[in-house]
Amino acid sequence: MSDRTDLAHRLESRYSRMSKGHKRICDYITQNFDKAAFMTAHKLGERTQVSESTVVRFADSLGYDGYPQLQKAMQEVIRNKLTTVQLIEMSGDIDKSEVLAKVLKEDMDNIRATLNETAQESFEAVVESLLNARRVYVMGMRSSAPLSQFLGYYLDFMLSSVRTVSAGISDIFEQLMHIGEGDVFIGISFPRYSNRTIEGMAFARSRGAKCIALTDSKASPLSNEADIALTAKSAMTSFVDSLVAPFSLANALIVAIGIKKKDEIAGSFRELEAIWDAHNVYAGGK
The missing domain is CATH 1.10.10.10 (Winged helix-like DNA-binding domain superfamily/Winged helix DNA-binding domain)
Structure with missing residues (x-):
């Protein structure tokens, strides 16, 4: 409901x-x-x-x-209809001395609600879909872009073919040109929902790809297009989207896939560690 x-x-x-x-x-x-x-x-x-x-x-x-x-x-x-100005007005009654406690408490509440409302079967179905995918496309625009990049970055270490679809020189449809059956499209969006991400998912579905939504509710336009929808609470105190619970859910997906492919990715990470060390990627050495 x-x-x-x-x-x-x-x-x-x-x-x-x-x-x-x-x-x-x-x-x-x-x-x-x-x-x-x-x-x-x-x-x-x-x-x-x-x-x-x-x-x-x-x-x-x-x-x-x-x-x-x-x-x-x-x-x-x-909230999906609110302008940024209205969202700023929402925070007008917050006592300045309570901002830190209020924001952190709401983030904790969002994580707790996400845990309570996420069906284990749906979560596991998403993990299996990603493990069995020919290619994985991850798309999130505007404030959801960091979440898309985070998920795509780590999935790329563990899966054979991962592409993060982003706003840039090439249009999203050019980036999705080769998507088809056997592929998985992950669409990420929270209020106010990105039309571009909704269009990207509709396009992926039309090409026969399996569609997974990471969004805030079953009533989200992305959920309506998806084969599987994982929801994470993103209630806001102000005009800033709270992506703490969505990041936590994405992190859980990454960890679950990492556990399933632990033996396979161990060798890859040993090789990467050698490369990172040789090129001083991280400060402080090993």
């Missing part, structure tokens, strides 16, 4: 049993979703002429663990 569907269901299914004050809050949220998502409990109470404690109880009655969780649910619904 998508974030929008889940929240709408909670509001609609409980509406008839709500108190007069709770109905006012529900009506306001339904009619002014974009505004309500940015309001504190105190501000929402003022706007709907109820107390702050009533707003908190309203959130609890919907099954959320307090108002901050309801607010986060509202923001998750609209």
Whole structure:
């Protein structure tokens, strides 16, 4: 169930049993979703002429663990439509002394939620698909580009043919020209979703490649195109995308493949270590 569907269901299914004050809050949220998502409990109470404690109880009655969780649910619904300016406004109420703790806590929450929501069968299916692929194409644009490069960099050490598709001189379709059956395409994108990555996955699918999505939810446009979708939470405190959980999930894929191919890659890494040492790639010697 998508974030929008889940929240709408909670509001609609409980509406008839709500108190007069709770109905006012529900009506306001339904009619002014974009505004309500940015309001504190105190501000929402003022706007709907109820107390702050009533707003908190309203959130609890919907099954959320307090108002901050309801607010986060509202923001998750609209985040793909938010402009950078609106995202900056989201961080306006954060106390400067709380920024470090708040950001790190949200990153920990994202990792915890990702672990709880990632099906082991799907994870293992992705690992097997990569191990059996003729070629692997990894694509992530804009803020997802570092994640794509990280995943592609390490996969290239372990798999026979890996290509990281990137924005550059050649168009993405030129880079994907030889993709076909037996190949795997990994599309990586988080809100706001990159149209180029969505187009790249659609093209890969049309050529018979197996498509894997690394994205934030099953409702993501990439999930709709993918054979297998792995989701990682990327809830934001501000205009900066949180890619901590996505990086952790990518790291888990790399480690899982490394374990499967441990004996095969040991020789390659011994050779690489000799090359790195001969050319002083790393500071401090061996």
